Amino acid sequence: MKRPEPSHRLESFDFQVGRILAKKYRVESLIGKGWEGEVYRMIELQSGAERAGKFFYPHRNPNNKALKIASRKLHKLRNCPILMKYHTQEMIWHHGFRVPFLVSEFVEGELLSHFLKRQPGRRLHYFQALSFLYVLAKGLESIHKMNEYHGDLHSDNIMIKAHGLGFEIKLIDMHWWGSAKPENINGDVYDLIKLFHELLGGARYYSKQPIEIRSMLCNLRRHAIIRKYRSAGKLRDYIESIEWH
Numbered sequence: 001m002k003r004p005e006p007s008h009r010l011e012s013f014d015f016q017v018g019r020i021l022a023k024k025y026r027v028e029s030l031i032g033k034g035w036e037g038e039v040y041r042m043i044e045l046q047s048g049a050e051r052a053g054k055f056f057y058p059h060r061n062p063n064n065k066a067l068k069i070a071s072r073k074l075h076k077l078r079n080c081p082i083l084m085k086y087h088t089q090e091m092i093w094h095h096g097f098r099v100p101f102l103v104s105e106f107v108e109g110e111l112l113s114h115f116l117k118r119q120p121g122r123r124l125h126y127f128q129a130l131s132f133l134y135v136l137a138k139g140l141e142s143i144h145k146m147n148e149y150h151g152d153l154h155s156d157n158i159m160i161k162a163h164g165l166g167f168e169i170k171l172i173d174m175h176w177w178g179s180a181k182p183e184n185i186n187g188d189v190y191d192l193i194k195l196f197h198e199l200l201g202g203a204r205y206y207s208k209q210p211i212e213i214r215s216m217l218c219n220l221r222r223h224a225i226i227r228k229y230r231s232a233g234k235l236r237d238y239i240e241s242i243e244w245h
Helices: 062-076 112-117 126-144 182-199 202-208 211-220 222-229 232-240
Strands: 025-033 037-044 050-056 086-094 097-105 158-163 166-171
Touching: 025 050, 050 062, 062 086, 062 097, 112 158, 126 166, 126 182, 126 232, 182 202, 182 211, 182 222, 182 232, 202 211, 211 222, 222 232
Parallel strands: none
Antiparallel strands: 025 037, 037 050, 050 097, 086 097, 158 166
């Protein structure tokens, strides 16, 4: 007999550190929260390996649809280095709810939002921000070339590890807005420029940026940004050909 689920919503999991899940994983820490669910750092008991688990809120995952879409998309994009590698899926019961989750590789680093808070003025120098944007655009380019999109780029779902003059970046979550269309890829491009604007310190520091940087931002006008770049690959090309005055 199918176990009945509660009628109320489960808005947060709040897994305690040390909790054992599916008899296979031990919770270590919360990585981040999103619209669909929460991502936790876990230890695989049998191997001792670190893993990332994405747990879907039941009301965001009717009939397991969100999980199925996410797992298929991650499998399709398995050769895109900017994404965490998908391993398998599991299921637990939590407060009366059936909660499926995806298990992926765990990558070291910190959320971009946390990294920014540690920087002077909570912003990056424009050369640092441009370096970050270049790595992110190059990573998204591999997704766009496969006629796919990310759908939810923001500083709370990007893992970053700074080293030397560059950055290592991994995306810890994606969102599905339906089958890939040009407007989905355009949305990623607009989100890239919005994120670049955030890295630079936002509107407060806009007028202090070099003309080359202000030109890239297009005053955050969506139509102008999409017309200028079209895709992550076009943005990468633009960055590589900037002429500094």
